[in-house]
Amino acid sequence: MTIPPPERLPDLPVRAVLPSLLAALDAHGTAVLVAPPGTGKTTLVPLALAGSPGRVVVAEPRRLAARAAATRMAGLLGEPVGETVGYAVRGDRKVSSRTRIEVVTSGLLVRRVQNDPELPGVSTVLLDECHERHLDADLLLALLLDVRAGLRDDLRLLATSATVAAGRLAELLGDAPVVTAEARTYPVTVSYRAPARGERPEAAVAGAVRRALSEGDGDVLAFLPGAGEIARTSNLLSTLDADVLPLHGRLSPARQDDALRPRERRRVVLSTAVAESSLTVPGVRAVVDSGLARVPRVDHRRGLPGLATVRVSAAVAEQRAGRAGREAPGRAYRCWAEHEQATLPAYPEPEIRTAELARFALELACWSTPDGSALSWWDPPGEGALAAARTLLRTLGATTAEGEVTARGRRMADLGLHPRLARALLDGAAETGPRFAAEVVALLDAGATLTDVEAELRRLRSSTDEGARRWKTESRRLANLVRGPERGKPDAALVVALAHPERLARRRSGTAPVYLMAGGTAAELPAGGGLGDVEWLAVGEATRDPGRVHGTIRLAAAADEALAVRAAPNVVSEVDEVAWDGDVVARHVRKLGAITLSARPLRSPDPKLVREALLTGLRDEGLGLLRWSVDGARLRERMAFLHRVLGEPWPDVGDPALLSTLDTWLDVSRARRRADLATIDAGAALRGLLPWPAAARLDELAPDRLEVPSGSHLRVDYSGDQPVLAVKLQETFGWRATPKIADGRVPVLLHLLSPAGRPAAVTADLESFWHNGYAAVRADLRGRYPKHPWPEDPATAAPTRHTTRRAR
Structure with missing residues (x-):
């Protein structure tokens, strides 16, 4: 030709x-x-x-x-x-x-x-x-x-x-x-209609389609985010006097071609984003835009690349509307409020910034540039997403620790699947036979309706619906990629575990069917899932629902410990584990990720690990595990007072500060267990935090005791916000002003007591008390304690600790 x-x-x-x-x-x-x-x-x-x-x-x-x-x-x-x-x-x-x-x-x-x-x-x-x-x-x-x-x-x-x-x-x-190249375009009239409260996007689109058909001629092209929304919208339009045709990537080639072919009757083509620019749909005079699109995101439920529904960008909305004006003047119906147009992002986010990058990272490794630095990028891949993808590739054996692709990794890349599924298909074919492994991998790639993998496989094999037909076609294609003898015993759990080794799960003790996965996440098996009361599961899908303590297992197969170890040898480890569990627990543990397989006590654990466990215990349970003498507690209170009033260099000795700096002031080298912590003098350890040379003024700035006019030396209480001195009123006679500490910055709060030691007055301004408050207190105390001296002028009177007679 x-x-x-x-x-x-x-x-x-x-x-x-x-x-x-x-x-x-x-x-x-x-x-x-x-x-x-x-x-x-x-x-x-x-x-x-x-x-x-x-x-x-x-x-x-x-x-x-x-x-x-x-x-x-x-x-x-x-x-x-x-x-x-x-x-x-x-x-x-x-x-x-x-x-x-x-x-x-x-x-x-x-x-x-x-x-x-x-x-x-x-x-x-x-x-x-x-x-x-x-x-x-x-x-x-x-x-x-x-x-x-x-x-x-x-x-x-x-x-x-x-x-x-x-x-x-x-x-x-x-x-x-x-x-x-300039396009020959015709004017497009744009109108807006926001969905009513509680109205689903499909209903809004269906209403706009009916309006578009009634207001003009030609075919209608409607944009919806995915195949599910297209199917539901099609049902809502089933009574139209027009041909309603779906258009998306999951249809058979014949049905895709059918949607693009002009007809005698008017057409309503319900399409995903594929018709935005990649395809031309002839005969379109009206466009209905849901304002939604599916974009790549990490599907945490399946642990594979997935799609999320987002609002379209302004550029995409303009491009969709332009489809109505290619052959004649057209109309565009947008299913959102007009004022929302200004809030749309200008352009769609590039997939390289938002997508899961495992396949991408494997291709980079095959190109001998694991971090992509040797290539020229429109936008470079995100460092965090690329690092996570490279870690996964090492776990699956696709790359070495240095990021170089292995022979196994190249074979995985040749399959054109996500590395998880490629690993499951390759290793699963060798263990269970190509056909069975392909069936499970196709199921994992497409998703399932039942929780039990085995039950879902039986359903798909016997069903003739479109989903089952697609699954069968894909299963045959995958089996042809790994042709070989059909040997080995079919084992769905093994194939699932090969794809998701971190989701191997063991049941926790207790009544609820809660499983701990090797990755450290707990998930619950829903009632009626069909898996019974099994100890081990290979989990294919799991969700984390807001407000729930545990995740929910959506797809899994019954497994056992031997299968788990066989499927995930890279996750199995043996370590000496010293941890705090109310006391120091030292064990030699064999683990599969976060799951403990076996444990035995350690006789001579590493002192460094013991120390870390003890410090963890202190952080978890607090400083009360230590021995606090009266003097030690008072020293801490005095230091806290000086830090509060003077600041640096006096350190913060509150619980959060001390617990965050245990390494700097507390020596636990001689401790081995919880009981040993109670023998450590916390006050003595705390003295190591005293700032030198400022510490030489501790007794001057925050004295342990103060001398009162009577000659008594009384302790100052630093436990509250303000230092307090409790003293009998008669011992303060002759004191004209309140004593001050911390270089004269803070007056001591005086708790003035009766001869019996009961509170009579509280003041931080003694001079004012003598002039204004003493007379009333004197009148009260004279009646109750007549044998004690109560001078009219206490500022000039002699202080005493005794009665009038004894004082003579």
Whole structure:
């Protein structure tokens, strides 16, 4: 087949810029094409590029888009797919020796580059829809730039984008020229309607679809976040006088093609984000936008990459609305309030910043740059997410401790699965047979409806629904990847444990079915799960629900200790464990992660570990474990007073401060158990914190006792907020002013007592008390204690500790 020249291609906006685009690519070897969706960049450009020697490879972010693009180009040539134009996606490939244009997914092309970086026979790689910032696409761009810099300087790279924010992309491609194609667009009228209180997104979309059909002609394209919402919306629209067609990646190729084909009746196409830019749906005059999208996040329930529902960005909302104005004036119906438009993020977050990076990290290891530092990135991967992914790869045996890929890791990467599932498929096939291992792995990848893995497998094998059909197809594909003899005993728990060794779980003692997983998390088996009262589980899915103490096990298989050790040998350890459990407990422990398999007492534990256990006990239970004499307690109170009043250099001796600095002031080297702590004089240890040389003034600044006019030396109480001196009133006669301590900064609070030692008055201003309060106190005490002296002028009277007669 002869590729038609540009002037014979369909009259789409991109056709006008093809000559300048081809010239720029010939001159620089790289270029960026900016063109909105529906302008022909995915179909016309590869056909134009195929006029030169070598194969053209087009990388698409989605399987559905790859198939659709190949089908469209083959149709323009009047050929079936697989001749001049072919495609390759996971589980499906249509190419031949005559194929000159091959459309592939970004992830598949990453694998090809890894296997043969020189890409023999390929002259040009077109990276389509770069603005979507898919993780595989960002990685592919970085690898191809490295290939072009070191191996293939003749390899032409063309990146296309639907947005004008192409400056950074052109910079990455070596200051590549940017060619822009203007779209022939028609005006689009945008209206807003926020869902009513409690109204689900599906109901809001269904209402907007009915309105769109009644207010104009043409087909309706509605955007929803996922297949589940599409199915529910379809049910709500079942009575429409129109063909309601789903469009998403989980449909069969025939049903996907059916949704893109014009019909005699009006169509309502319910689509995921795949129709934002990767696909053109002809005949659309109205767009309904739920305002929601699914984006990659870590699925903690399955421990695998997953999707989260988020609000769309302003750029995506604009792109969706533009689909209504490609062929004629159109209408866009947005299912949110108009004032919320200003709160949308400007652009979608790149997947490299939000996604789980285990597969990504394995590809970097295969490229001999575990941390990715040798590559040029549009946005570099997050350090935390990449570090977590590299740790997982070491656990699975895919990389060495230094991050270098192992032979096993390369085999895992070749499978194109998440490393967890790749490990389960490889090792599970050897242990249980390829077919059975593939069935369990396909189940783990897709999710389940029942808790018991074995029960879910039986259900899927006997069912004929669409989900079961997809599972069977994927199981067969995976089994073909690890062909071998069907030997070994089927064991679902083993395959699950190979994927999630940290989720091997052992039942805790007690009545509730709570299991401790090797990773340290506790999870509860729901009632009616079908697994009975088993001691060990291999957990495939678990959730952590807000407000619940434990997680909830959603998918698991019954296991035993032997299986756990066999599946997770890297997690098994033997250690001397010295810990605090109300007292020092020293044991030699064999563990599987956080799960104790066996333990025996240690006769001579490491003194350092004993010390750490004792300090842990003090931090847990407090300083009351030590011996506090009266003098030691008073020293602490005096030091606390000086820290409160004077600050540095006097240290903080409150419980939090002392417990956080145990290493600096407390010697527990002679202690071995709880009882030994009670023999340690805490006061003596505390003296080590006294600041020198300031400590020489301790008795001056915070005296233990004060001399009163009678000659008595009485103790000052520092236990409260203010120092207190309890003294009989008669012993203070002649004291004209309240004594002050801490370099005269703090007056002592005087508790003036009766001759019987009972409180008579409280004052921190003795001079004022003599003038204003003493007369009333004197009148009261004279009547009750007539044998004691009660002078009218106490400031000049002689102090005494005795009665009037004894004083004489």
